[in-house]
Every structure is written in C-alpha cells, then in structure tokens.
Amino acid sequence: MIRYLLIALMFITSVGHAQFEGQKTYCNPMDINYRYNFEQLNDSISYRSGADPVIVNHKGEYFLFVTISGGYWHSKDLINWRFITPSRWPFEDMCAPAALSYKDTLLLFQSTFDKRPILYSTTPETGKLEFYNRWMPQLPPLIGPWDPALFYDEELDKWYMYWGSSNTYPLFGAELDKRKRLAYKGAYKELLRLHPEIHGWERFGPDHTSEIVPFTEGAWMTKHNGKYYFQYGAPGTEYNVYANGTYVGDHPLGPFTYAPYNPVSYKPGGFVTGAGHGNTFQDNYGNYWNTGTPWVAVNWNFERRIAMFPAGFDKDDQMFSNTRFGDFPHYLPTKKWENKDELFTGWMLLSYKKPALASSQKDTFDVARITDENPRTYWVAKENKPGEWVVVDLKKEQQVNAVQINYTDYKSNIYDPFDPKIYTQFRLYYSSDAKNWIKFADLSDEKKDRPNAYIELKEGVKARYIKYEHIYVASPNLAVSDIRVFGDGLGKRPKTPAKFxxxxxxxxxxxxxxxxxxxxxxxxxxxxxxxxxxxxxxxxxxxxxxxxxxxxxxxxxxxxxxxxxxxxxxxxxxxxxxxxxx
The missing domain is CATH 2.60.40.10 (Immunoglobulins)
Incomplete structure (x- = not known):
C-alpha cells in the first residue's frame, strides 16, 4: 500500500489535533537542547553532543551539568529542561563538572590539571554564580583533579573530593578542609584501579573484545544505610559497553571492596547503548536515578548523548540500575516506586525495520535507515527545506502513544552553540488509510533545539502511518537517524523462548x-x-x-x-x- 502514498500525501487534511500537553513520560536519550560542540572546531567537525552528566536535586528542583555546554539546565519535573547561561563561566568551558547541593548552596567545580576555582550559587535557577574560593591548590602533573566529584558526609560533617580519568592512573580521593574554603586536607589517596583480567566488563572495545588498556573515570559517591558506594565509569566512552561500577566501603576514603554484582549500570544493546560516566541522585519522592553517557559516534568517536535510568538499592543493599527497555518510554514517578519495573509504560517499539518513504534522498542515504534502531545510520533529504517529509508504514493499524525524532549532524557547519538560529521545527501526522491525515504535533513555532525530540500523545490513537513533515533545522542538511514509534500492537504478546x-x-x-x-x-x-x-x-x-x-x-x-x-x-x-x- 505504501506505493500509493505519493498520491495520497498530496491531499493531507488536518481533521483534529491530539493534545500532548501535560507530558508524563520521558524517553532516552534525554530530550534536551544538546549544544553544538566547538571542541573540534580546528578539525572542521560540527556536531551536537552531551556527556558526563551530573543531575543535582537542589531545594526540590533539578540542575543538569554536562561536558562543554557553555552553561547548564534547570528543571522542576525531570521532563522540561531550560538551558541557563551563567553569569560567569570558565573561559575554556567545563569538562565533566562536579556539582553538589549543600543546604541553600549549590557548589560547582570543573575538571582541571591546574589551579581552578570552586563556584557557588544560592540561586542557580537565575544563573548567578560566585567564587567560593579562587582556586584549588596545584596537584602533581597528570594527577588532576580531572572528572571530579564533591561529597559531603552529613553524619561525619566532613567534605571529600574524588577524581581521575586515565588508563594509567587510578581514581583518587581526598578529604577537603571546609575551614579553608574546601582546600585539600592532607594527602590524596589512591582508591581503585581496573582489573580487566578479572572483571570482564572492564575490558575495552565493542562487546569487550579489545586488548587496549581500559580507562576509568567518572567517580561518584553515594552513601546508603551507612555504607559508601564509590562509583566509577569503565572501560571507555567510545563503545556500547560503557558502564558504571561500584566498590563498597565503611568510610568515605575506604578501604573499598569490589561489588560482585558489577556493573551497576550497563546497556550494551538497543538504540541507546552505553550507560557509563554519570551520577546517582534522588528525586523528590526518594527514588534513585543513575545517569550515563550513551554513544552516538557519527561525526566523531566522542559524539554522545545523556540518559537517565531508574536505580536503587534492593533489600540486601545491592545497588542496581534498571536499563531493561531503557530506551523505551518511561513514566516519571509521582511517588516512591515499589517495583523496579513499574515506571516502564509498556509502550512497545512499533517501528523497527518498518517500510518508509521519503520526499527525497541525497546520495545513498536512503530512508530505510530511519527505522533500523541505529543512531549511526541516517537518512538525508536532497534539500533542507520546508515540506520535506517521511512516512513510516507500521503495516497494520496499531495504537500509537509516542514518537521520537532523532536528528543527525551530517556535514554541519555550526560552531557557535549560542547561535539564535539553532532550533528545530516540524509537524507530525497519523493516518489509517494514507488518505486522511490527522495532525498530532505542531512545532512550527518552536524556538528550541530538540535533536532527540520526544512527543507523547495525551491519549493513544489508532494509526497505521506516521508522517514527519519538515519545517526547519539550522544545519545545512536535513538528516534523521531514526523515527521511533511506540505504543501497543493490539495483538498477543510473544511466547517465552524455548531451549534456553x-x-x-x-x-x-x-x-x-x-x-x-x-x-x-x-x-x-x-x-x-x-x-x-x-x-x-x-x-x-x-x-x-x-x-x-x-x-x-x-x-x-x-x-x-x-x-x-x-x-x-x-x-x-x-x-x-x-x-x-x-
């Protein structure tokens, strides 16, 4: 039937509008306006990226800090994120920043091998930052502190910092002296090294198949039931197996014991792959979350996105992160959840390998790639102009609850992340017969960039066809890696696999x-x-x-x-x- 779409698409009518206000779900990768990364300007590589996330719950609201973003994000609900340009910011921007909420103050510190200040704010939602101290003392060359994490132990009334990012050096920790504006108190201490000869998940490469010495980074500390969970990322951000692990101890500086259930956050398969180098935080209901850095790698090996997964500690205090269906829609909780899977909406992927038709195609970037669940393959339109379209045929009428549009930066020429021309505009339609089309999302007035736009319908609709109608993206090319459709196939669920x-x-x-x-x-x-x-x-x-x-x-x-x-x-x-x- 899809061959008749070229004719049918000429007669689109909007006979209704399914509202999606009051969104209750999210879908990884997170729907934020990832910043164009000027890190590779000298190599003429332009791409959106986000990595090494830290989400802090500060006075009941959330602040997200991401590598090289020129600022940070603020949210009241973990769904709608507003980018904040701060009043002061390091000239070289921040890599893998540390952030900590302490009473009415949010503290912020950047990765560095030099002397750098700790910043603070009592009103971070305004972007106003001040100097907490003018610099941290110099450490020996190559020691850091790169990828720092700040930790305050309320019970001990003591402050600590953890850091490290290397396949040569270990992760370190040190106590900080509050009386000296958080200067180092005594000597720093080696805390852990990787042991890939014992821990298979710490091996480098795709599916842990490389003999390259792996990297450890992304230190983070969580205290739970009197135990200290010292978390770390491994074996490297460039592959599908990037993960978070933990060691457990009775003191903030150890000694620590390797957790036999490692890794605690791991997602090697699916559309979003990689869950390493993030942090653990609690929402306003006491639920734990673990953030991480999925891998994209279209324009550069270090092109990445941000994900967050429900996490927690079981009855035996075993730490875990739930990545099962971790790139399918999930509810944001309205209370403390009791079952680790209860946030999963049950909306299934309807679009995998489904036929698609496009208004045009550049070179060999054909539209079949748009449903292959691979962010490293993509369709490119012949021109980046309003009216270009893609239609996905679900092959039968199904219930559609959500759609995710994932853009790709193909031959982009944007290096200024604050260019006001950077935003995303499109419309979405559904149809059951490819003749009568109903518009259910209209972002024609959008002035925000949404490279991983997630659209939730207020109520599910019956549809066989989903149409994306292009209006605007800032880059020279219209390129989309995947249009992902979620809902209910209205059939029977499969049988349990036999002969396992x-x-x-x-x-x-x-x-x-x-x-x-x-x-x-x-x-x-x-x-x-x-x-x-x-x-x-x-x-x-x-x-x-x-x-x-x-x-x-x-x-x-x-x-x-x-x-x-x-x-x-x-x-x-x-x-x-x-x-x-x-």
Missing part, C-alpha cells in the same frame, strides 16, 4: 547464551545477575539477529543466573526459568 541455555566459557569472564527463536518476536532481553531474583543486567537483541550471544561482562569467581524474555509490538513474554552457571 547458558554455558560458562573456559575463560570465566564469558558465557555463551542460546535460545530458540519465537515466531513474531521483535527482540529478546537476555537477563542475568548473581541471584535468580536479582537479574539486573540486560542485553537487548533484535529478532533478526542470530539466536546465540556471547556475554563478555562477567567477573571471575562469581556465579550467575541467566534468563531470557521475548518482546513484540504487543508486549513481553514471561521470563524463562533462570539457568545457573558457576
């Missing part, structure tokens, strides 16, 4: 997983953990891939349980019985 097996390799850092494919499945979640009731790790595999997978993120001398579930456009199967591997 898990076998430990002779190298115990690896395990081989296999299963029998399920008819009609869109994909599978391989689940594992250190107990059959603690299957906190997920590797998402699409159904058109082989039904075997090598998992290379295990730790020697730790036993695991593995299980699997299938999902389609209508829901998720029951999990298989958990298989024990020693």
């Amino acid at each position: 097996t898990a076998r430990r390799d002779t190298d115990p850092r690896n395990a081989f997983i296999s299963w029998e494919k399920v008819n009609g499945a869109v994909g599978y979640n391989i689940l594992w953990g250190i107990d059959k009731d603690k299957l906190y790790q997920t590797y998402q595999i699409f159904a058109d891939k082989p039904s075997v997978k090598e998992i290379r993120g295990l730790t020697k001398d730790v036993s695991y349980y593995f299980a699997i579930e299938a999902f389609n456009e209508s829901g998720v199967s029951e999990r298989s019985e958990a298989v024990f591997v020693k």
